[in-house]
Amino acid sequence: MQLPEVQLAVLEAASATEKRTIAQLAAETGEETTTLTGAAFDLAEEGLIEIEEREKDSLELTPEGRTYREEGLPELRLYRVAKEAGATETAASMGEVIGAADLKGKAVDIALSNFARKEYGKIDSGELSANAEADPDADEEAGAIEAIAAGGAGDVAPPVLDRLVERGLAERSQRTERAVTLTEEGVTALMEGIEAADTVGRLTPELLASGEWHDVEFRTYDVEADADRTYGGRTHVLRETAERVKDVLIGMGFEEMDGPHADADFWINDALFMPQDHPARTHWDRFALSEPAEIDDLPEELVERVENAHREGVGEDGEGYHSPWSAEFARQLALRGHTTSLSMRYLSGEAIGDLEPPQRYFSVEKVYRNDTLDATHLLEFFQIEGWVMAEDLSVRDLMGTFTEFYERFGITDIEFKPHYNPYTEPSFELFGTHPVTGELIEIGNSGLFRDEVLRPLGVECDVMAWGLALERLAMLTTGAEDIRDLHGTLADLDFLRNAEVSY
Ligand code: PHE
Numbered sequence: 277m278q279l280p281e282v283q284l285a286v287l288e289a290a291s292a293t294e295k296r297t298i299a300q301l302a303a304e305t306g307e308e309t310t311t312l313t314g315a316a317f318d319l320a321e322e323g324l325i326e327i328e329e330r331e332k333d334s335l336e337l338t339p340e341g342r343t344y345r346e347e348g349l350p351e352l353r354l355y356r357v358a359k360e361a362g363a364t365e366t367a368a369s370m371g372e373v374i375g376a377a378d379l380k381g382k383a384v385d386i387a388l389s390n391f392a393r394k395e396y397g398k399i400d401s402g403e404l405s406a407n408a409e410a411d412p413d414a415d416e417e418a419g420a421i422e423a424i425a426a427g428g429a430g431d432v433a434p435p436v437l438d439r440l441v442e443r444g445l446a447e448r449s450q451r452t453e454r455a456v457t458l459t460e461e462g463v464t465a466l467m468e469g470i471e472a473a474d475t476v477g478r479l480t481p482e483l484l485a486s487g488e489w490h491d492v493e494f495r496t497y498d499v500e501a502d503a504d505r506t507y508g509g510r511t512h513v514l515r516e517t518a519e520r521v522k523d524v525l526i527g528m529g530f531e532e533m534d535g536p537h538a539d540a541d542f543w544i545n546d547a548l549f550m551p552q553d554h555p556a557r558t559h560w561d562r563f564a565l566s567e568p569a570e571i572d573d574l575p576e577e578l579v580e581r582v583e584n585a586h587r588e589g590v591g592e593d594g595e596g597y598h599s600p601w602s603a604e605f606a607r608q609l610a611l612r613g614h615t616t617s618l619s620m621r622y623l624s625g626e627a628i629g630d631l632e633p634p635q636r637y638f639s640v641e642k643v644y645r646n647d648t649l650d651a652t653h654l655l656e657f658f659q660i661e662g663w664v665m666a667e668d669l670s671v672r673d674l675m676g677t678f679t680e681f682y683e684r685f686g687i688t689d690i691e692f693k694p695h696y697n698p699y700t701e702p703s704f705e706l707f708g709t710h711p712v713t714g715e716l717i718e719i720g721n722s723g724l725f726r727d728e729v730l731r732p733l734g735v736e737c738d739v740m741a742w743g744l745a746l747e748r749l750a751m752l753t754t755g756a757e758d759i760r761d762l763h764g765t766l767a768d769l770d771f772l773r774n775a776e777v778s779y
Contacts, residue, residue, distance in 0.1 A: 277465055280475035280495060282307055282315040286456065287470065290325055292463050295455035299427075314501045316456050321498075324462035332453040335429045335437060337421065341445035345421050350387035352415055353377045355396040358406040367403035390443075421445065452502070507773055514658070514762055516777045517750040518640045521660055524684045528677075530636040530662060535618040535627060537642060540571040542606035544613060546582050547620040548699040549728040551597045552605050556613070563611040563644050570607040578624055579603060581732035590731040611644035614743050615661035616699070623665070623725075624733040631665065633737045638662040640746060651758045652717060658746035660720075669738035671702055674722055678706060678742070685753050695721060699729050700741065708748070712755045719752070720744035753777050 279287070285305045290296055298316065302309045319325045337345065347353070357377040361368045370388075379387050391397060394415070397406035412418075420432045420440055429437060440446040458466070475495045476483065483489040511519070522532065545557055555561070583603070589596040618639050621627040639661045647653045664677065675692060682690050687708055695705040700723025708719045722742035730739060747759050754762075754775045761768040 277468065277470045278473040279470050280315070280318075280493070281472045282311055283319050284470055284472050286312055286315045286319060287324060287458070287462060287466060290456045290458045290462070292458040292460075295328060295457055297453055297455045299453075301456070310502065310504060313454060314498055316454065317498050317501050318496065319456075319462070322461075323459060324465055325456045326459055328455045328457075330453045330455070331450055333448055334451050335424050335441075335446050335448055337424055338444055338447050341421055341424075341440065344445060345425055349390070349415065349418055349421075350377075350379055350383045351390035351394060351396060352412045352418060354379065354387040354391050354404075355406055355410065355412050358397060358404055363397065363404055363406040364408040367400070367405040370399060370402050370404040373404050386443075417443075417445075510773070512763070513754055513756075513772060513775045513777055514747065514750055517753060518658060518746055520685075520777065521640050521746065521749070522638075524681060525638045525660075525662065528636070528680065530638040533615075533618045533622050533627065533637050533639040533661070534641070535615075535621050535639075537611060537644075538565055538609050539612050539617045540574060540606060541608045541610060542571070542574050542579065542582070543617040543620050544610060546586070546601075546606045547578075547624065547729065547733065548616060549585060549726060550698050551586065551599050552601055553599050554698065561646050562613060563646060565609040565611070568609060570604075570609055572607070574603075574607060575624070575626060578626070578732065579606065582606075585728045585732045590727050594728075613645050614643050615639050615641050615659045616741070616743060619661060619663050619741055620733070623663070623730070623735055623739065630734070633665045633667060635665040636663070649760075651760070652748070652751075654747065654759055654764065657759075660744040660746055660749070661742070662744075663725075663739050663741035665735065665737060665739045667737050669724060669740045671704070671724070674704075674724070674740045674742070677740075678720075678722070682708070685749065687752055690719075691716065695723070697721065697723055699726060700724055701726050706742075706744070708752050710755075710757070711752060712757055717748055717751065718745075719748040750777070 285307060286301060289301045289304045298309050298312050301307070301312050305312070316325060316327055320327045344350070354373060354377050358368060358373045361373055361376065363373065374384055374387070377387070388399060392399060394410075395407055396410045396412070397404060416433070416436045417440060420429065420436045423429045423432050424440075424446055437446065441448060473493050476492045477495045479489060479494075483492065526532075541557070545554070546552070550557065583601050585594075585596065586601045587596045587598065588594055618627075618641070619637070622631070622637055625631065640658055641661070642656055643659045644656045647655055649655060664673070678690055682688070689709055691707040693705045693707065695703040697703040703721070703723030705718055706720040706722065707716045709715070710717055720742055722740070725739045725741055730736075747762055750756065750762055751759065754777060756762055756771065756775070760766045761771050
């Protein structure tokens with residue numbers, strides 16, 4: 277009988293009376309476990325061995341755990357230096373010991389808290405004393421780290437392992453352990469003698485050029501064999517959500533708008549009947565441009581009508597703000613804080629000419645706000661802007677549109693809350709329930725544009741409009757609990773690789 281070399285090695289290392297794990301075979305033969313697993317499956321197919329599978333919990337060191345294995349646990353480094361500095365006799369300055377132990381950043385806190393927890397000593401008003409009885413060489417956690425690295429964590433007390441996992445130094449995972457035994461046929465085949473056949477896994481240019489491919493035996497594919505997971509690229513969850521949003525809105529009859537990220541305050545605020553002394557228009561809230569600082573082409577007549585609405589209001593009973601209004605201020609440039617600036621450009625006819633009702637438009641674009649970064653706020657995020665222009669619209673139309681839109685993402689429990697916007701009346705905010713935390717999170721803001729907005733733009737019918745947060749929608753569809761897991765420097769790669777966008 278002829279068998280490929282690896283298969284022969286597996287057969288020779290296997291026993292008829294004792295199970296041998298793939299890991300043991302790897303240690304014996306020096307072959308990769310993936311290669312051996314493949315060979316074992318081939319042999320099992322031939323009936324020469326039997327494979328038994330078992331799910332096994334395994335522990336692995338995290339990158340932090342591996343670093344400490346090399347450099348020593350921070351608390352042990354602290355203890356050793358403290359002892360050298362005589363802190364077992366008289367308390368030493370904590371700052372000096374930390375400096376001498378070369379501990380920096382978060383390692384300092386880690387060292388201090390574990391130092392105290394494991395009773396390597398005490399810290400009292402900046403002084404550190406070391407416990408003369410303690411023995412860093414017998415540290416259970418350091419021992420466990422070594423044991424895990426050597427693949428022998430089985431002998432370590434479970435609470436110690438739990439501790440390492442809690443400290444983020446080790447990670448549990450499940451893997452399949454396979455063990456092989458020789459079958460009777462396997463034993464017989466071995467006794468009759470097996471020759472190693474040269475098998476080739478890949479057809480190379482060399483094999484083709486030399487003609488050797490005529491004579492070699494090719495290894496067969498085993499599509500069921502375990503293989504290492506390799507991660508290629510994939511569309512970012514947020515991009516996937518954005519694409520889906522676009523598809524849904526286009527399916528609902530909307531057309532897409534685009535326009536400048538940096539725009540005149542006129543389009544971002546004035547056209548929206550936002551008074552020029554509104555708190556959101558101070559330098560606190562906006563990212564102003566200094567070069568160029570202002571736009572030079574605003575439609576003159578429109579500016580005049582908008583100014584007039586601010587001063588006098590619109591219609592016979594119109595009431596304006598009677599507050600200062602300057603065209604100079606309206607020309608200032610800033611990064612848009614909402615994409616409602618695009619809606620203004622489109623509704624006014626400035627973007628693509630005058631529009632006759634009915635019309636539906638949307639955009640899924642970046643906006644910029646000088647917010648404080650936290651679990652639900654980013655300084656730049658994507659807004660799903662949209663509006664519908666028609667003869668007779670009411671809040672019911674708005675609610676119905678949202679209900680339909682969010683249903684496409686499996687979200688059926690949208691809640692509405694009355695709200696105030698200078699540019700819409702009535703206005704309401706939208707809330708959704710986070711699938712993991714159960715918390716109600718704000719996902720959008722909406723309303724019917726006021727006459728003070730529409731009339732100067734030259735729109736005579738009704739317009740309902742909204743700004744929804746794409747990241748918040750993604751939190752609801754993926755279960756992400758922190759917006760920073762989605763994008764930015766702290767984004768969780770594991771999450772991005774595996775997250776499913778549900779809809
Ligand atoms: N511009 C609002 C925001 O940023 C959203 C909105 C748009 C509300 C249009 C009403 C009408 O939150």
